[in-house]
Amino acid sequence: MVAIKGYEILKVLSNNVVLVREGDAKSILVGKGIGFAKKKGQVISNKDVIEDKFISLDALNDRDEAQFFAQVDPRVIEITEDIIIMASEELGESLNPNIHIGLIDHINYAIKRLNEGIEIVNPFLNETKFLYPKEYDIAEKAVTYISSTIDINIPVAEIGFIALHIHGGRSNSSKSKAMTFTKLISNLTKFVEDKLKISFDDYSFMYSRFVIHLQGVFDRVLNEQTLENIFLDKIMIELPYEVSLSKTIGMIIEKELGKPVPDSEIGYIALHISKLNFK
Missing domain, CATH: 1.10.1790.10 (PRD domain)
Structure with a gap:
C-alpha cells in the first residue's frame, strides 16, 4: 500500500467511498464514514479511517475512468473490497492490485444485467469448481454476501465467474489463462x-x-x-x-x-x- 500523506478529494461517491488524488495519481479510498460531510478539495490525511482499502486507477485512461464512475454503484465498490479482503485472508496471500477494478466492473455489470432481467449462464461452472476449488468456495461465499447486502438473487453461474477473477488475482496466475484452461477442459x-x-x-x-x-x-x-x-x-x-x-x-x-x-x-x-x- 502507498504511504498515506494526504489525499485531495476529487469526488465523494458515498459516505464510505471517495475518489482522491495524491500528486498525479488518482485512487479510490474506501472506509467507514470516509466521505461523510466531505467536499471536493478537502484533504484526507487520517489513515485510520481508510481501513487499508486503497484502489489504484493507474490502469484506466481518462475516458475509461469517466465511464467507470458513470456506471459503477459505490455500494459495489465497498462490497468488492470486502470480498477481496475475505479472499486474501482465506487464501493466506495478498491478491494482485489489478484485481480490484476488474472485479468491481464485473460484479456491477452482473447486477445490472440481473436487474434488467437478463439471464446469466455459465457453461463452464463444473470445470471451474473442479479446477479451482479454493477460489470456488470463496466465490460461493462472495455471492451469498452480495445477495444479502444488495437484496438481489445472484445465480450460481456467477460463482464460477467470480472464482476465475479470484484465481486470476493470485500471484503467478492469470484469469484469461484460467478461462482458457476451463474452456479447453x-x-x-x-x-x-x-x-x-x-x-x-x-x-x-x-x-x-x-x-x-x-x-x-x-x-x-x-x-x-x-x-x-x-x-x-x-x-x-x-x-x-x-x-x-x-x-x-x-x-x-x-x-x-x-x-x-x-x-x-x-x-x-x-x-x-x-x-x-x-x-
Whole structure:
C-alpha cells in the first residue's frame, strides 16, 4: 500500500467511498464514514479511517475512468473490497492490485444485467469448481454476501465467474489463462464423451483422473516441458483409435495454447482415453 500523506478529494461517491488524488495519481479510498460531510478539495490525511482499502486507477485512461464512475454503484465498490479482503485472508496471500477494478466492473455489470432481467449462464461452472476449488468456495461465499447486502438473487453461474477473477488475482496466475484452461477442459471432455459414447460424472474418479492429467498437459505445453514416454511405440501400435483421438485433442490444445503438443504427451493422453474406453 502507498504511504498515506494526504489525499485531495476529487469526488465523494458515498459516505464510505471517495475518489482522491495524491500528486498525479488518482485512487479510490474506501472506509467507514470516509466521505461523510466531505467536499471536493478537502484533504484526507487520517489513515485510520481508510481501513487499508486503497484502489489504484493507474490502469484506466481518462475516458475509461469517466465511464467507470458513470456506471459503477459505490455500494459495489465497498462490497468488492470486502470480498477481496475475505479472499486474501482465506487464501493466506495478498491478491494482485489489478484485481480490484476488474472485479468491481464485473460484479456491477452482473447486477445490472440481473436487474434488467437478463439471464446469466455459465457453461463452464463444473470445470471451474473442479479446477479451482479454493477460489470456488470463496466465490460461493462472495455471492451469498452480495445477495444479502444488495437484496438481489445472484445465480450460481456467477460463482464460477467470480472464482476465475479470484484465481486470476493470485500471484503467478492469470484469469484469461484460467478461462482458457476451463474452456479447453469442457471442450475436450465433451469431445471424448461423444467419441467414446460415454457420459462423465463430474465428480467421479474417472473424470477427475482425466481432467487432472489434461491440466498437467496444458502446463507442460505452455512451459515447453516434455515428459519421457518409454511406452510410446507400444501405445502407437496397440491403441490406434485412442491415438487418433489423442492427436485430435493435441491439435485442439495447440490451436488454443499456440504451442505444439509433443508425441510423448499424445501417447499419455491416448493411454488415459484407453482407460476410459474400457470402463
